[in-house]
Amino acid sequence: MKQLEAQLEEAVKCLLGEGPCYDEKTGILSWVDIKTGTLYKKKEGRVTSIQTGQYLGAAVPADSGNYVGVLTTGIYLITDKTIHKIYTLNEFHDFQRANDAKCDAEGRLWLGSMPLFEDDMDKGGNLYCYSMKAGCRLMLGGTKISNGMAWSRDGQTMYYIDSARKQVDAFDYDMQHGMIGNRRKVIEIPVGVPDGMTIDEEGMLWIALWGTGSVGRFCPITGKMSERIIVPTLNVSSCCLGGPEGDILYITTSGEGGGNGDGFLYSVHTGVRGLPVNRFDDRKWILQ
Numbered sequence: 001m002k003q004l005e006a007q008l009e010e011a012v013k014c015l016l017g018e019g020p021c022y023d024e025k026t027g028i029l030s031w032v033d034i035k036t037g038t039l040y041k042k043k044e045g046r047v048t049s050i051q052t053g054q055y056l057g058a059a060v061p062a063d064s065g066n067y068v069g070v071l072t073t074g075i076y077l078i079t080d081k082t083i084h085k086i087y088t089l090n091e092f093h094d095f096q097r098a099n100d101a102k103c104d105a106e107g108r109l110w111l112g113s114m115p116l117f118e119d120d121m122d123k124g125g126n127l128y129c130y131s132m133k134a135g136c137r138l139m140l141g142g143t144k145i146s147n148g149m150a151w152s153r154d155g156q157t158m159y160y161i162d163s164a165r166k167q168v169d170a171f172d173y174d175m176q177h178g179m180i181g182n183r184r185k186v187i188e189i190p191v192g193v194p195d196g197m198t199i200d201e202e203g204m205l206w207i208a209l210w211g212t213g214s215v216g217r218f219c220p221i222t223g224k225m226s227e228r229i230i231v232p233t234l235n236v237s238s239c240c241l242g243g244p245e246g247d248i249l250y251i252t253t254s255g256e257g258g259g260n261g262d263g264f265l266y267s268v269h270t271g272v273r274g275l276p277v278n279r280f281d282d283r284k285w286i287l288q
Contacts, residue, residue, distance in 0.1 A: 018032050026043070098112070148197035159171075241270070
């Protein structure tokens with residue numbers, strides 16, 4: 001099995017780093033610290049940050065050039081100076097927060113909820129799909145820890161992780177209507193807990209394996225892991241492919257694992273390119 005070692009990319013310490021995203025249109029690498037509600041953006045070696053004042057489950061690029069963030073109280077458009085609520089998440093219970101979100105190729109935002117505190121973990125969460133046209137739809141109920149998402153290159157398959165199940169599931173995906181069906185297990189995770197993930201141009205899934213200090217590259221057809229990225233911290237939370245050539249794997253980590261390298265952002269050249277980022281369609285809001 002091929003094995004590589006990740007190097008320190010940015011020594012910005014997060015309590016819970018998550019949701020890395022590289023926007024090839026702007027050259028901006030972004031990630032969030034869920035617990036401090038901070039969105040970080042890095043371009044040409046310079047890091048800037050935006051404080052939201054709430055738990056920030058994820059933030060993804062929008063068509064307008066801003067970001068859409070999933071906070072505790074709703075979905076917000078995040079600019080360089082302000083945040084604007086565009087939807088109130090009445091679907092969330094008081095014991096829940098957002099955890100991971102991504103857009104499909106049509107600009108719909110898929111977002112998951114999970115319990116806010118360890119004592120409430122048995123209460124679980126749900127998976128939703130939001131667009132400014134259709135509102136917020138419940139797509140999958142009874143999840144535990146809604147996590148990584150990715151779409152195949154042809155858009156016909158959606159991959160999804162509910163971390164508590166320790167597996168990756170695939171759905172048939174109807175891109176026209178934003179619907180999922182025919183759920184099946186494609187990857188079983190024997191060691192560690194699957195967290196965030198991304199997909200490369202060869203259709204392989206890169207999965208952050210919480211509790212193992214590693215990211216694995218898996219084939220969704222065979223279910224086998226072919227590559228392993230070693231990260232110098234135990235709790236690896238998510239990853240994305242990006243950079244000038246699209247082949248750098250950026251890796252977020254938790255800052256609460258007790259190690260010197262916890263909470264930092266790491267990277268490694270993989271030699272394989274990722275797929276372009278899908279942006280949130282916020283044109284309706286911009287026109288208002």
